[in-house]
Amino acid sequence: MKIVVQLEAFNPGEQLDNFRDQLKSSGALVSFSGMVRDIPGGLAKIKIEHYPGMTEKAINKICNEACLRWELEDIMVIHRFGNLKKGELIMMIATAANHRTNAFEAAEFLMDYLKSRAPFWKKEIGFEKANWVSSKDADEKALNRWKTP
């Protein structure tokens, strides 16, 4: 399991290849990459703040939960903080499993929880104004589908 929270940019292709190179038995590999989008009025940069110490713990907890729920060979989570420009990679996850449904579901689960349960906050700094990104109801609701009855 690889969990990294870093300031530095990284290359998704290289990360995907490295992740895949150490797999032994998986038939399915899903990756998600999140990039900085533009905003109306134009975006100078985004700034991502996080809670050092808690961030890694929270991501670890989410990854362990995913490993309990699905048969996974491996998981990778890389999340950046600091200043990022339009189009830059914010984060990337990867899941490897025997079958595609496990890899897909685990990846969606990771994303849903990282979005709302890992201590990151995005500030969009436009050419005219700056705003902290609000959480979306949809993101909170997305968690419901993983609730066990």
Place this chain on the structure above:
Amino acid sequence: MKIVVQLEAFNPGEQLDNFRDQLKSSGALVSFSGMVRDIPGGLAKIKIEHYPGMTEKAINKICNEACLRWELEDIMVIHRFGNLKKGELIMMIATAANHRTNAFEAAEFLMDYLKSRAPFWKKEIGFEKANWVSSKDADEKALNRWKTP
């Protein structure tokens, strides 16, 4: 849209980076890579047969359907045929969208349809015996969730 059916091996990281480099506005990129798994008794190789001419048409149709159903900036499908060894990459898809749910759903849709509606057949050639891979009921059932009422 990039659709390739080829004999040659390819590098998933390179493909992911190339796909991402030409995106203009997407915030979400999902990729799926399918690899050759081992079989009980050991696997010498798998052989993938396809229907040249129809294969590209069928994949095109599936990709166009995905673009109608979800707002996607781009789609990529690469599928190999011929002889492949254990661990080798069989195929890879990528979807780019504004939001993660679109990218994830479109990727799962593509995989479900490529599995059962694109003319590829896998033969597992073990050290003792060779078998054409049977289609799974689960794969046919997976299509049901995309049926519009």
Place this chain on the structure above:
Amino acid sequence: MRVQVLYFSWVREKVGLPKETIDTEAKTVADLILELCLKDERYKLAFSSLDVIRVALDQELADLSSPMEAVKEVAFFPPMTGG
């Protein structure tokens, strides 16, 4: 009517050839299968379980009941297993 008939995967192995040209008056795919089965044992073997036979007419998936009218290329194969 002259059609090109293609076989893939184990259907090809059972029929024993990848393609052939056939003159037929078959109105539907089912008619064509029957015609082939009457011709040789190998076809009977290949088409013994029709629930695992898929067909494409001019490279579009079709059904056993689909009409053969104006079709130039027919392909028979098992359920697909790509991805």
Place this chain on the structure above:
Amino acid sequence: MRVQVLYFSWVREKVGLPKETIDTEAKTVADLILELCLKDERYKLAFSSLDVIRVALDQELADLSSPMEAVKEVAFFPPMTGG
């Protein structure tokens, strides 16, 4: 009881500092928020809508009603927006 209190995102901006050490007898997180709000207007501003306030106790997500007993580090922040 001496606790380290951390603020993030716009909570940090409204409070005007990233962290501070506080001596408190608060039994719950809600008690602590009340104590802070009585201390200075900046806290009232930061905590004016409690439905958009999240809290972590010793780096684990908690609730406003969670007990403060034996807690060393409290963090206040808005709903998270990573990913």
